[in-house]
Amino acid sequence: MSDIATQDFDRRNRDWYIDKLVQLVVFFGGISAIVFIIGIFVFITKEGFGFILNTMDPVEFFTSPYWEPSDEDAPEYGILALIAGTASVTGLALIVAIPFSLGAAIFVGEFATGKTRELLKILVELLAAIPSVVWGFIGLTIMNPIIIDLFDVPVGLTVLNAGIILGLMTAPIMTSIAEDALKAVPDRYREAAEAMGATRWQVIFKVVLPAAKNGLLGAVLLGVGRGFGETMAVLLATGHSVNIPDSVFDSVRALTATIAAELGETAVGSDHYQALFTIGIFLFVITFVINLTADLVVRGVRKG
Amino acid sequence: MVVQPGQAAEESVSGQILTVKDLTISYGGVPALSGVNLDIRENEIFGIIGPANAGKTSFLKAINRMDMFTAGMGVQGEIRFCGQDVQTLKNVYALRSAIGVVFPLPVGLPMTIYDNVALAPRLRGIKARQDLDVIVERCLERAALWDEVKDRLDSLGSLLSGGQQQRLTIARALSQEPTLLMLDEFSIAVDPVTTMRIEDVLKELRQEMTIILVTNLVQQANRLADRTAFFLQGSCVEVGDTATLFTGGAQDQRTTDYIEGRFG
Structure with a gap:
């Protein structure tokens, strides 16, 4: 009558073995990420380690604004000005990017419908795919004369220029992530609020944004990480001069741009070469911390 | 003609399809269900009633090893x-394919209605279109959904209404040709008329499979179940013939109270 006797849950069939095989393959895929990140860290640490042990004065390295590694008599390795350059550009970029990206995300996610919405999403993604050298080129050839004319300053390759360029660059990515965060808010939340007579704006401000808070914060932090790591656009638009900026009209130099511009000219294994790798370690640690924080924030883990 | 629940139970004493001994389920070390001992017989409808947090759903999860998906869930x-x-x-995959499960909220997979129902047969290796056609039609018929969707089998299953999706879920569970069918409060998202139609189907299905019916509706257990277990606050208070329990013959006063709606 029944097939109770014929069923054998101990028999491992072909499907079971395929399942195990696939698990093994994807396990190696997953592990490879860890292998790569450790490999990269080991590599840059190895290259920069001699400098950290022998030449580097940690206090001078982080507090001296003088970066003169090519000085043959007394080379100076102080990255304070470079940190200030990266931080000022990234900070300004965020001021530009946050309103743009949040506004775009809210419009695309909450207001736009049908074809408008689809078109905008495609355009935003296209914007995110523009190579950074193109952005740098825009900074160099378009923004530069505009800034000189508009503000009557001698040089247009400044914190302002690079900040705006970097802000426009990061905005599409932040928009994408922020819109995902808004989309993840269930519609029943909106319906429940709308059913109480809340206006569209009230629904967004009181219900949707608080519910998407973690995702939005994560989007901003990933924007920060992107700003820190961006090289080419910043190299072209900042003016690339070592300087602690007093205003947005000063030229600065970024950590990443320093590595990009100087690594090719240094002798492998020299103090200068190793110093550049030490900057690399510093950048690696900073981006790692930012990304980790972003990840924890997105997951809603509270610290402390 | 209505089959008296008590009768069937007495007839099928022989085959026990599921035996549970000293079952304790805990989440992160905190027991959610403890000391359960019961047998489920072949071709019976076994009702489980009880208020929320009684451990009913945890019990079902332990049977088909869905505890593997829940971090911190321990089964002794x-x-x-x-x-x-x-x-x-x-x-464990062979085990699960022999047990059909219907969850409280409908899950129409994001594929066509046809593909939803043909999924399990395809996983078993049935490829011929005419064989699949037969299975799909029979399962949808049994789940009382065929008439409503027969002209649009190619539309997305996830676009059906809640009640239709739940019947689609039941059709999909039936397409596994399960030995055991577990329904977890299936009627939450289904209208009363459709619920009655599905209940009729369940009575017929008893010829072919064993059914565990977890329900919030005490009267649904009364209508369908041969035997009923009463779960309360993490323990199984008692198991008995439905007819006995519902005619005041419960051993435990709490069972009678719950059935008669005095708490819960």
Whole structure:
């Protein structure tokens, strides 16, 4: 009558073995990420380690604004000005990017419908795919004369220029992530609020944004990480001069741009070469911390 | 003609499809269900009633090893399905394919209605279109959904209304040709008329499979179940013939109180 006797849950069939095989393959895929990140860290640490042990004065390295590694008599390795350059550009970029990206995300996610919405999403993604050298080129050839004319300053390759360029660059990515965060808010939340007579704006401000808070914060932090790591656009638009900026009209130099511009000219294994790798370690640690924080924030883990 | 629940139970005393001994389920070390001992017989409808947090859903999860998906869920004791210990058997996928599950909220997979129902047969290796056609039509018929969707089998299953999706879920569970069908409060998202139609189907299905029916509706257990278990606050208060329990013959006063709606 029944097939109770014929069923054998101990028999491992072909499907079971395929399942195990696939698990093994994807396990190696997953592990490879860890292998790569450790490999990269080991590599840059190895290259920069001699400098950290022998030449580097940690206090001078982080507090001296003088970066003169090519000085043959007394080379100076102080990255304070470079940190200030990266931080000022990234900070300004965020001021530009946050309103743009949040506004775009809210419009695309909450207001736009049908074809408008689809078109905008495609355009935003296209914007995110523009190579950074193109952005740098825009900074160099378009923004530069505009800034000189508009503000009557001698040089247009400044914190302002690079900040705006970097802000426009990061905005599409932040928009994408922020819109995902808004989309993840269930519609029943909106319906429940709308059913109480809340206006569209009230629904967004009181219900949707608080519910998407973690995702939005994560989007901003990933924007920060992107700003820190961006090289080419910043190299072209900042003016690339070592300087602690007093205003947005000063030229600065970024950590990443320093590595990009100087690594090719240094002798492998020299103090200068190793110093550049030490900057690399510093950048690696900073981006790692930012990304980790972003990840924890997105997951809603509270610290402390 | 209505089959009296008590009768069927007496007839099928012989085959026990599921035996549970000293089952304790805990989440992160905190027991959610403890000391459950019961047998489920072949071709009966076994009702489980009880208020929220009684451990009903945890019980179902332990049977088809869905505890693997829930971090911190621990299962102690013994559950034997068709004579084999579900904790130690080697092919958990074979176990699950023999057990159909319908969850409280409908899950129409994001594929066509046809593909939803043809999924399980395809996983078993049935490829011929005419064989699949037969299975799909029969399962949808049984789930009382065929007439409503027969002209649009190619539309997305996830676009159906809640009640239709729940019947689609039931059709999909039936397409597994399960030995055991577990329904977890299936009627939450289904209108009363459709609920009655599905209940009729369940009565027929008893010829072919064993059914565990977890329900919030005490009267649904009364209508369908041969025997009923009453779960309360993490323990199984009692198991008895439905007819006995519902005519004041419960051993435990709490069972009678719950059935008569005095709490819960």
